[in-house]
Amino acid sequence: MPFLTRRRLEPEEMDSLALPERELQAALAGLARLNWASNSNAWTWPLIKRVAGILAPQRIRILDIATGSGDVPIALWHLAHRQKLDVEIHGIDVNPKTIQFARHKAQESGAEVVFECVDVLNDELRGEFDIVMCSLFLHHLTNEQAVTLMRKMAGAAKALGILVDLRRSLSSYLLAYCASRLLSRSGIVHRDAVRSVRAAFTVEELGETAEQAGVPPGRAFNVWPARMAMVWYTPNWCAHVQPKP
Numbered sequence: 001m002p003f004l005t006r007r008r009l010e011p012e013e014m015d016s017l018a019l020p021e022r023e024l025q026a027a028l029a030g031l032a033r034l035n036w037a038s039n040s041n042a043w044t045w046p047l048i049k050r051v052a053g054i055l056a057p058q059r060i061r062i063l064d065i066a067t068g069s070g071d072v073p074i075a076l077w078h079l080a081h082r083q084k085l086d087v088e089i090h091g092i093d094v095n096p097k098t099i100q101f102a103r104h105k106a107q108e109s110g111a112e113v114v115f116e117c118v119d120v121l122n123d124e125l126r127g128e129f130d131i132v133m134c135s136l137f138l139h140h141l142t143n144e145q146a147v148t149l150m151r152k153m154a155g156a157a158k159a160l161g162i163l164v165d166l167r168r169s170l171s172s173y174l175l176a177y178c179a180s181r182l183l184s185r186s187g188i189v190h191r192d193a194v195r196s197v198r199a200a201f202t203v204e205e206l207g208e209t210a211e212q213a214g215v216p217p218g219r220a221f222n223v224w225p226a227r228m229a230m231v232w233y234t235p236n237w238c239a240h241v242q243p244k245p
Contacts, residue, residue, distance in 0.1 A: 030184025070102030
């Protein structure tokens with residue numbers, strides 16, 4: 001489709017720091033349901049578990065960038081807790097209201113996740129992390145900011161980097177339109193969902209951005225139902241994860 005040939009970056013209502021708290025929480029809850037439906041943890045968890053198995057009994061430290069409602073790190077913490085893996089998970093976001101909401105959801109579920117207000121594009125990423133993740137943030141950024149994000153992720157990850165985002169395509173657009181209305185009553189989610197797809201990268205563009213950012217060689221691939229991912233191991237970790245002859 002012509003309107004999806006190139007990225008169309010538009011301001012999203014979710015990005016406004018002035019968004020009333022009640023509307024923000026409704027939108028975050030809707031996005032969490034969309035994340036749940038996509039079940040991205042089904043393929044990210046085995047990657048994380050593999051790193052944790054190599055590091056055991058050492059604690060594994062995970063950073064989730066642009067964490068939003070915190071649903072991804074909270075779900076990962078519960079997976080790790082059930083499988084008795086020693087993890088320390090941090091989630092960061094630029095919006096203090098979002099961080100407050102994520103802390104509340106973590107407390108409600110009993111997840112021991114640390115949430116902090118950090119502007120990843122302008123602030124230094126403090127601490128050392130074995131795994132650095134980022135979900136559904138890339139499409140909010142300009143091409144230059146996307147390079148900055150991926151460069152910071154690569155610099156902060158000691159073992160593994162995982163970036164997940166929407167994929168720009170007609171099928172993604174139609175699914176975003178339908179799923180946002182099926183799984184959320186928030187008008188903000190309805191409007192931002194299709195804006196997000198128009199602003200998203202393609203898999204090829206994602207690979208090019210990673211190359212510009214100097215990310216270690218990895219793989220960019222489609223993820224069901226309408227997403228894509230970039231996964232890479234740091235050079236020091238390649239020997240640990242290569243298949244044995």
